[in-house]
Amino acid sequence: MAAKERQRRRRESKAKKAWRLLRDAPTNIDDLPDDLLECVLLRLAASSPLCFIRAAFACKRFCRLVADARFRSLVDGGLPGGGPAVLGHYYTLNRPANCRHHPPASDPPFVPSSSSPPTGHCFSLDYLPFDRPRELIDSHGSLLLFVNGPWGTSWGHRHYRRFSDLLVCEPLTRRFQGIAHMPPPLGSLVFCGAYLIDGGGGERGVGMSNYRVLCMFGELACVFSPGSDGGWRFVDTGAKYGDGEDVEFPEDTQFVGRAAGKIYWWAPGGLVQVFDEATATFFLMEFPKHMRWEYHKSNLRVIGGVDGGGIRVVRMTGEDLEIYGESGGGEWAVERSVRLADATRGLPGRQEVFFTAEAPAATGS
Numbered sequence: 328m329a330a331k332e333r334q335r336r337r338r339e340s341k342a343k344k345a346w347r348l349l350r351d352a353p354t355n356i357d358d359l360p361d362d363l364l365e366c367v368l369l370r371l372a373a374s375s376p377l378c379f380i381r382a383a384f385a386c387k388r389f390c391r392l393v394a395d396a397r398f399r400s401l402v403d404g405g406l407p408g409g410g411p412a413v414l415g416h417y418y419t420l421n422r423p424a425n426c427r428h429h430p431p432a433s434d435p436p437f438v439p440s441s442s443s444p445p446t447g448h449c450f451s452l453d454y455l456p457f458d459r460p461r462e463l464i465d466s467h468g469s470l471l472l473f474v475n476g477p478w479g480t481s482w483g484h485r486h487y488r489r490f491s492d493l494l495v496c497e498p499l500t501r502r503f504q505g506i507a508h509m510p511p512p513l514g515s516l517v518f519c520g521a522y523l524i525d526g527g528g529g530e531r532g533v534g535m536s537n538y539r540v541l542c543m544f545g546e547l548a549c550v551f552s553p554g555s556d557g558g559w560r561f562v563d564t565g566a567k568y569g570d571g572e573d574v575e576f577p578e579d580t581q582f583v584g585r586a587a588g589k590i591y592w593w594a595p596g597g598l599v600q601v602f603d604e605a606t607a608t609f610f611l612m613e614f615p616k617h618m619r620w621e622y623h624k625s626n627l628r629v630i631g632g633v634d635g636g637g638i639r640v641v642r643m644t645g646e647d648l649e650i651y652g653e654s655g656g657g658e659w660a661v662e663r664s665v666r667l668a669d670a671t672r673g674l675p676g677r678q679e680v681f682f683t684a685e686a687p688a689a690t691g692s
Contacts, residue, residue, distance in 0.1 A: 368389070368393065383500075415438055417435040417450075417463060418436055419462075434452045437450040437498075450498045456503070462474040466523065467533050469497050469499050470523050472493060472495055472523050474492070475492040491508055493508070493551075495523070495538065495540065497535045520542075520543050521540055522540070522590055523539075523540060524538070524550070526538050538553070541590070547561060548561070548562040549562060562607055583627045584628050586630055587637065588603065588605055590602040591629040597613065597616075599612045599629070600612075618651060620644070626643045629641075646666055646668045647664055647667065648664070
């Protein structure tokens with residue numbers, strides 16, 4: 328009995344010594360399992376989005392967790408305020424029409440929305456292939472869509488450019504995917520525009536694992552889906568004017584907004600052409616008579632409604648900015664009207680010419 332008792336005490340002594348060594352040993356973030364580390368990153372994303380972005384680039388493990396589709400769905404659906412924070416925007420500069428058949432001089436700059444910007448490399452595009460600049464044509468969520476050539480055609484306006492190679496990238500995770508243009512004869516048709524849309528699967532939000540590209544050229548429209556079972560498929564408009572005539576596909580110059588899972592373009596006759604991302608179908612929306620002004624890209628914008636529900640229409644007319652909202656029964660009414668010449672008086676950089684010439688409508692994501 329005495330021998331067994333000594334063995335028991337020896338085992339307990341070794342266990343206590345091992346526990347003390349483990350307790351006193353230095354620890355680091357790698358000692359956290361993935362599920363606990365996800366909780367830490369989620370709290371960081373909610374409290375300080377900029378610090379969250381910096382953390383995502385701290386090491387390969389953090390980047391792997393942030394890029395995971397499950398984590399992305401938690402971020403998109405679980406942050407206070409109903410959605411992910413806007414950390415900034417990429418900007419493109421208008422180029423003369425006769426220069427659009429050449430690649431732009433540089434990649435679009437990123438402008439942070441905070442006075443305390445994150446590390447510059449977090450949103451750099453230097454990881455993309457090819458050393459020539461690309462033209463940014465759309466963005467959605469954390470994704471950017473670029474035209475990647477071919478350049479050098481003799482067409483002056485974007486409307487007359489041929490279907491080009493596309494490039495989808497996500498600066499946050501530094502991932503990208505190239506999309507080759509369609510072969511002739513489809514690839515030789517007029518390129519009217521391309522837009523990023525949700526993937527349409529069970530995942531929430533949009534990311535490199537959950538996206539599609541809507542592309543319009545000539546009198547056709549196609550949707551590209553990535554993956555082994557993806558590729559291009561044609562889309563039927565299903566939309567007609569009042570006289571039964573088929574609606575022509577809009578050009579990118581007619582784009583007036585994206586809201587509530589839909590993309591909007593102005594159309595003749597007081598109509599707005601709409602693409603529903605969920606069903607991948609087109610339809611026409613008609614405004615009431617008092618809203619049938621002369622639409623164009625610089626005086627009309629469709630934005631999201633309160634808490635993401637419904638839509639609002641922003642109109643620029645002379646010095647006034649008007650916001651229309653849809654009430655019950657399909658009625659539209661002015662929710663707010665602002666005389667910009669008065670509201671901006673005293674602001675730095677203000678010039679009277681801003682209100683005597685046609686000004687662009689406020690943009691909305």
